[in-house]
Amino acid sequence: MTPLDSKPARGEPWPSIDGRAGAMTREPVVRQQGGRTERWVYLWHWPIRAMHWTAAVCIVALVVTGFWIGRPYFMTGGPSQTFALQYVRLVHFIAAGVLVATAIVRIYWLFAGDRFERLPALFPVRKRDWVNLWRMIKFYLLIHPERGPRYLGHNPLQQLSYTFTYFMAAILVVTGFTMFGEADPQGIFMHTFGHLAPYFG
Numbered sequence: 001m002t003p004l005d006s007k008p009a010r011g012e013p014w015p016s017i018d019g020r021a022g023a024m025t026r027e028p029v030v031r032q033q034g035g036r037t038e039r040w041v042y043l044w045h046w047p048i049r050a051m052h053w054t055a056a057v058c059i060v061a062l063v064v065t066g067f068w069i070g071r072p073y074f075m076t077g078g079p080s081q082t083f084a085l086q087y088v089r090l091v092h093f094i095a096a097g098v099l100v101a102t103a104i105v106r107i108y109w110l111f112a113g114d115r116f117e118r119l120p121a122l123f124p125v126r127k128r129d130w131v132n133l134w135r136m137i138k139f140y141l142l143i144h145p146e147r148g149p150r151y152l153g154h155n156p157l158q159q160l161s162y163t164f165t166y167f168m169a170a171i172l173v174v175t176g177f178t179m180f181g182e183a184d185p186q187g188i189f190m191h192t193f194g195h196l197a198p199y200f201g
Helices: 046-070 084-112 127-140 156-181 188-200
Strands: 029-033 036-040
Touching: 046 084, 084 156, 127 156, 156 188
Parallel strands: none
Antiparallel strands: 029 036
């Protein structure tokens, strides 16, 4: 099933485990199956989906080119072959810039998105999410899975995973810009991140 691309519905609440209703972004698609009612819920808008997959491609490119820059296994020597490393570095720099751009869009959407895209839905900042965290861990370990809390969007364990992922990504971006600044001692990256170099070795 695919969500209907129509105007936002009025008066239709999001299905919610906490009893609080929020505005829907698409008309609900309801069907009956096996004696139960199923409803299609449109959780994330297209900018979030686009930034997600763009960031995924950038991360893969950064990992591959980063290892290649650190130790260019496939370089056989000679001026013509060695210069190929510059193209690898260029791809690495472009991927880093695009990744930062996706982060900026995601930060904006933490405040402009719907209730499933905003800050409380992505990071464990609510007390009830921390309470449900251990219940969610037991659910994934198949310990009384029928007692697991039901979430639309990210559950507390996913929220914690995203928090760690974004934290590590921020460290990688800062260290990358710090090393990038070494190439231009008078440039903006050196002035902005250069003082961090002693801490990162």
